[in-house]
Amino acid sequence: MAGAATLEAVDNAGAPEAPIQAFTVTLNIRRFDPEKDAEPYWQDFDVELYATDRVLDALHKIKWEQDGSLTFRRSCAHGICGSDAMRINGRNRLACKTLIKDLDISKPIYVEAIKGLPLEKDLIVDMEPFFASYREIQPFLIADSKPKDGKERIQSVAQRARFDDTTKCILCAACTSSCPVFWTDGQYFGPAAIVNAHRFIFDSRDEAASVRLDILNDKEGVWRCRTTFNCTEACPRGIEVTKAIAEVKAAVLRGKPDIPKQ
Amino acid sequence: MSTQNIAAPRSPYLSHRKRNRFNIEKWGWIYMRVSGFLLVFLIFGHLFYNLIFPGKVSILDWAFVAGKFSDPLWMWWDGAMLWLALIHGANGMRTLVNDYAHGRFRSVLLWALGITTVVLLVLGTLVLTTFDPCLGPTDNAELIAICAAQ
Structure with a gap:
């Protein structure tokens, strides 16, 4: 069939899909370990991320690849359970619903625990x-x-x-x-x-x-x-x-x- | 099991909050809206009459104010503005203090605010009700004549 052949030819001739571009994003995270720290402090991490990643993915990458002591809550990771509310660039957001592409990555992304509730550790508060x-x-x-x-x-x-x-x-x-x-x-x-x-x-x-x-x-x-x-x-x-x-x-x-x- | 067999849920969480019949927060909220609505008319009427309507701002002097206060309508108008606006402002300050001050500092501020409000209300009402037009300086011939006759 001529039509199918043409399609195949186009497929073969088409340039290979360009690799998805990754960005190095700096996250400034407000850390606090009640056993070591008297006061919370800011710590920055550089993470390789895609535009389609979420802040939660960034936190996972930090926890799994850089610093296992980073502590935060998350369960479903899809905006249903409501575990991972945090203050991202000064606004309360769910980390699992905040896409990197919606944030200004030319500057560090500031992530801290929600305010007004007793801080327990890193991004975890007493609910x-x-x-x-x-x-x-x-x-x-x-x-x-x-x-x-x-x-x-x-x-x-x-x-x-x-x-x-x-x-x-x-x-x-x-x-x-x-x-x-x-x-x-x-x-x-x-x-x-x-x-x-x-x-x-x-x-x-x-x-x-x-x-x-x-x-x-x-x-x-x-x-x-x-x-x-x-x-x-x-x-x-x-x-x-x-x-x-x-x-x-x-x-x-x-x-x-x-x-x-x- | 039908719904009739299920006991009404108890409410143990209510105990630590005080219940009182008169709720100052609720009445404060209502007061702010009612007084705010009235003050829009009172204040714009006041500004219109003083600055635009009978003459211009240039006629504003002791005699003009004395003339206004001799009219019961303006006495009540200004009295209503005084009470509504002062309590409106004081209640706004009270909510600010409640939002941002704590402990002893809060009660000091609230007392200071209350005393100031009462003093200003008493002073203002006293001036409104016992105003004597002949006590002030004036070059208004009419007023001088009235005062001389007394």
């Missing part, structure tokens, strides 16, 4: 205060009444869409640890806890909205939000965090959430 706030808003469906027709709690598409945005949270703490109010006052619930409260407050099947609104009407609740939008900017899932907080504020003022009837 317990964060999860304590999360537990406090009772992040589970509370429905004591008998379902209609005794079987299931039916929800319309519009009712489900009402809280869809806040179901996306992966609890990575990027939002809470980007909040300047949280930095200076660890008692503040923080954006993540309010987002997860929003997910149940605005769920038409849930019956404990008043309890959660009462919890968030606390001195350290939604009113400490100064709408700086750091949380919305930081969220790796694109949740409109500040909007969710504003909706909870409105719900506290109204005494009940604004949920579609059908």
Whole structure:
């Protein structure tokens, strides 16, 4: 067949694919070993990387090829588990979702642990205060009444869409640890806890909205939000965090959430 | 097992936070929005009347202010501006202090802020309510005549 032959000829004649270009990237990482160091310090590493690599790949290369003592959390490495939130060039990002090509590699890339939570080692912080706030808003469906027709709690598409945005949270703490109010006052619930409260407050099947609104009407609740939008900017899932907080504020003022009837 | 058999979840995490009926953060938040909205009209009305409307900025003097304060409308207008704006500003400063100051320093700042606000409110209200137009210097003939008659 003539067509196939031509194709083959073109394939043979075509120049061999150019090798993918690698770059030497400098990473400045804020290191801290509680057994040796009194204070955290910056250490730089040079790594060969491709434009399609992620910051997490760079950290892996350092840990596996240069310094095995570098410590960081990661699990799924694909932006689902929320383990590897860190401060990359001053912004809270997931290391596994930040591509090298999106960063300016003519300068060093600065990587440090998220702020506002106790530093344990290198890029690892104690997440317990964060999860304590999360537990406090009772992040589970509370429905004591008998379902209609005794079987299931039916929800319309519009009712489900009402809280869809806040179901996306992966609890990575990027939002809470980007909040300047949280930095200076660890008692503040923080954006993540309010987002997860929003997910149940605005769920038409849930019956404990008043309890959660009462919890968030606390001195350290939604009113400490100064709408700086750091949380919305930081969220790796694109949740409109500040909007969710504003909706909870409105719900506290109204005494009940604004949920579609059908 | 039906849902009726499942006990309501306990809430042990709530104990360490204080619950009180009057929530200063909530009312502070509402106050900032309400007073902010009112102040837009009050302040622009004030600026318009003082600087543009009856004459120009050149007529602003003791007699002009004395004339305004003899009108109950402007007394209430200025009184509302004084109270709304001072408390608005003080509450804004309070949230800043709460955000950035800690421990003893915070309570010192909060007390200083509270005392300053109260003193300024009392002084301002006193001036508004007991204002005597004949105490100041003026070359306004009308005002001189009124004061001489008293």
